[in-house]
Amino acid sequence: MTEQTVVVIDHGSGYMKSGFSGWNEPQLVLPSIVNYRPCKENPGPSSARRRLGLGIDLLHPDTFSYPIQRGRVLNWEGVEQIWSFVLQKHRLIHEDTPVLVTESPLKDPVERKKTLEIMFELLDVPALLLADQLEMSLYATGFLTGMVVDSGCGLTRVQPFHLGRPIWPTGKMLEFGGQDLSDYLVKSLFKEDSKMNKLFRLQTVDAIKMTKCYVPQKLVEALDYRQSLPSGYDDSNTYILPDGTSVELTPMQRLAPEMFFSPQVFDQERPSISQAVLDSINACDAALQPQLMSHVIACGGNTLYPGFTRRLFLELAPHYPSCTDASVWSHSKRNFSVWLGASVVAHLSTYKSEWMTRKEYDGHWWI
Ligand SMILES: Nc1ncnc2c1ncn2[C@@H]1O[C@H](COP(=O)(O)OP(=O)(O)OP(=O)(O)O)[C@@H](O)[C@H]1O
Ligand SMILES: [Mg+2]
Numbered sequence: 001m002t003e004q005t006v007v008v009i010d011h012g013s014g015y016m017k018s019g020f021s022g023w024n025e026p027q028l029v030l031p032s033i034v035n036y037r038p039c040k041e042n043p044g045p046s047s048a049r050r051r052l053g054l055g056i057d058l059l060h061p062d063t064f065s066y067p068i069q070r071g072r073v074l075n076w077e078g079v080e081q082i083w084s085f086v087l088q089k090h091r092l093i094h095e096d097t098p099v100l101v102t103e104s105p106l107k108d109p110v111e112r113k114k115t116l117e118i119m120f121e122l123l124d125v126p127a128l129l130l131a132d133q134l135e136m137s138l139y140a141t142g143f144l145t146g147m148v149v150d151s152g153c154g155l156t157r158v159q160p161f162h163l164g165r166p167i168w169p170t171g172k173m174l175e176f177g178g179q180d181l182s183d184y185l186v187k188s189l190f191k192e193d194s195k196m197n198k199l200f201r202l203q204t205v206d207a208i209k210m211t212k213c214y215v216p217q218k219l220v221e222a223l224d225y226r227q228s229l230p231s232g233y234d235d236s237n238t239y240i241l242p243d244g245t246s247v248e249l250t251p252m253q254r255l256a257p258e259m260f261f262s263p264q265v266f267d268q269e270r271p272s273i274s275q276a277v278l279d280s281i282n283a284c285d286a287a288l289q290p291q292l293m294s295h296v297i298a299c300g301g302n303t304l305y306p307g308f309t310r311r312l313f314l315e316l317a318p319h320y321p322s323c324t325d326a327s328v329w330s331h332s333k334r335n336f337s338v339w340l341g342a343s344v345v346a347h348l349s350t351y352k353s354e355w356m357t358r359k360e361y362d363g364h365w366w367i
Helices: 044-048 076-091 109-122 133-141 178-189 198-212 219-228 256-260 273-282 289-293 308-319 334-345 349-354 358-362
Strands: 007-011 015-020 028-031 034-038 050-054 099-103 127-132 146-151 156-162 172-174 238-240 246-248 296-299
Touching (some): 007 076, 007 334, 015 076, 028 076, 034 076, 050 076, 076 109, 099 109, 099 334, 109 127, 109 358, 127 133, 127 334, 133 146, 133 156, 133 296, 133 334, 146 273, 146 289, 172 273, 178 256, 273 308, 296 308, 296 334
Parallel strands (some): 099 127, 146 296
Antiparallel strands (some): 015 028, 034 050, 146 156, 156 172, 238 246
């Protein structure tokens, strides 16, 4: 198990990342989206039946959905289709490889059982390892003790680890992520009766998020500065739509990722990401807290906003004045941290006993 190439799949609420272990990034990154097209093979009364397709059907751009939402699988047929496509692609290069699938810390037994069923019975994999997503992010850094902060499309989760194992029950999960930021921007940028379809609106908002939005060090100062600028003074507020028309972004739209740090400003009732980290660290043994504070590990796509990790540090450090080496660790590929850590774990001998082979599955020794 430890020498053979492994296909590593990190299937998030927003993006599916997959590739061969040992590589320094996933080779396939797909939006985790499926669509249901009207099924031509079933005309007549059964025409209501629809065929599942991958990604977005450009002829019916409003019929797509995300099979995983907020870390939970809502549509197994969609997940199955995505995994089947992914394995088919990877098997063109390496046949019959073991597979590592990352799983949400919720570890729902029903989801686990279904994952085993799809992987062994339908996709015929020779061996499977289910690995905790946050634990994988820890391994991506090489630390064994630290505080993982993962903010993705549907969820923001924090989990302290000691010697490679999660410290229960001190983790926190916020049902908040990049999709909520997108919703805010869609609502504030487009009118209800806008003729633009859902796909166009989401793509525009995604591009704006990645090129125009940032986290300020201090919200009030950033707003005062932006509001003091004469209209049209700052070119970077303008986003050009594909049809050539331009959208002028308001200061609040550019500062939308502030939602992670000041939910109250957006009338959202939940703790800020910094508060979740502090609550989680404070629930741990006092002797461990300085070590956790000096190894806060930022990962997941949202932490790529300019200013995000700096702001997190600025909000955490004053709470631990005695911890002189408080640090937020991040690397440029932190949106792939879970995948990168899993790609290492796939070859660790310490995980050897956690793999399940097809023979073991067939013998139902796992029940
Ligand atoms: N460069 C970037 N700048 C800002 N946001 C980004 C950037 N790249 C990705 N994102 C955002 O990060 C989110 C996706 O992150 P990620 O891939 O970690 O989520 P996921 O694993 O699919 O979801 P989850 O872990 O919540 O199930 C999206 O909302 C996306 O808009
Ligand atoms: Mg994720």
